[in-house]
Amino acid sequence: MIKFNFDFKLLFKQIFVGLGLLLILILELNSIEIQPAFAAVDLSRQPATEVTVSLSNESGELKFFPDHFQFEAGKPYKLILKNPSPGKHYFTAKDFADMSWTQKVESGKLEVKGAIHDLELKPGGEATWVFVPIRTGTYSLRCSIPGHTEAGMKGEIIITENS
């Protein structure tokens, strides 16, 4: 009777230890992270090619300088936008922006992340747009202030294939 009681206790103890080990195994399995197979290239760490564009000029001409841009898909660019004119202007290139990945837009102490459709630059304003073009094509650029596109404040952005 006593012997049976002892065996029962031992069995109980073994079950208890077994359950403990099983619990540890489950926790170990849960802590295994599945790493994505991509992300071999971190585009945000590659040096960006700098391109400067002027929205109008000191005399207020309604043009972009330059007004033609060519970017390669998959390469990072840093577009520096300046407005040296006495009036406000926009860099509006919605389709181009939709076909690009924007890392960030910086202006003074402000930094914006996410989708960009147009950038407003006040007189003397400056902004930096860091992006990676994605899809090849020809996209239009314009200043969306009424009358400015018609007056010639427009341009073209071409995204070419990665060479």
Ligand SMILES: [Cu+2]
């Ligand atoms: Cu304008």
